[in-house]
Amino acid sequence: MATGKKPLVVVTRRLPDAIEMRMRELFDARLNTDDKPMSQAELVAAAKTADVIVPTVTDHIDRAVLSQSGERLKLIANFGNGVDNIDVATAVQRGITVTNTPGVLTEDTADMTMALILAVPRRLAEGAQVLTGSQEWSGWSPTWMLGHRIWGKRLGIVGMGRIGQAVARRAHAFGLKIHYHDRRRMTEAAEAELHATYWESLDQMLARMDIISINCPHTPATYHLLSARRLKLIRPEAYIVNTARGEVIDENALARLIEAGEIAGAGLDVFEHEPAVSPKLVKLAKAGKVVLLPHLASATLEGRVDMGEKVIVNIKTFMDGHRPPDRVLPSML
Ligand code: 8YV
16 A cells, blocks of 8 residues: 555445544545345455455355455455454464454343343243233233243353353353353453353253353354254254354254254354254244344444444554554464
């Protein structure tokens, strides 16, 4: 990029007004005002001409796109925490820096995880529908619409990073007993602070939990981490909540096991083939066995503005010749 010239920044989706306004001031920003997802051909065209691309989870910046990138493309500043939409290894090989937006969506995502942990056993979605459905509510009864108690149950958190820890804090306040599996064990002090019990074996943890929450990123190592075999280890009374990535669970196997009564239910905010949602899951939702949300866990205005600010800081720092604060390296995945 020629000195003094503003970098050409292609932003693939519409962002909050305040962020777009600031981007217009700082960069030669090409914004997507109608918010239509870009096709692979449009992404290739962007990769050929831009200095920076700002993609989101809906854009697949894969090897095919990156192999056609122009000489100018030096930064992919992802608007999002997860980077499974980007082939980071190929980007780095081609001298392209990748950044993300960690930290700013932790609390919002943990809130929504907690909401799903409550919603499924307590039949929140089903109950809400009673009052808006075609039939009139027949009134309260002692044995009607009973769910299951949260307090005192065992919660198994798969992936004890920032979000997993924020879930643990909330869940402890609700009286849940915190268990976790992660490839790295936390320090004793961190475990004590979170009242968390470590399980080295994911299999053993899964077999003993009442509620399981998926909070790890989707990487090649976590694809179908909850495989059909592992899902079969889960107790028939247990629930699964996923606010991470659909690909971490074998979704077909999960739907099958819930349908067969071998897992009690699930709260899912993410899906294997977004935006497509398996008809089996939709059927289970209609039967009150699962609660489905359309990838809403981090969807707060405050969160989106914070994410945008992070993207801007990453681009500015990089363009000023410094290491951007949220660089992602293949070794981190
Ligand atoms: C974002 C997310 O909405 O940041 C993430 O990893 O999953 C989301 O909550 C999305 O990724 C934005 O690109």
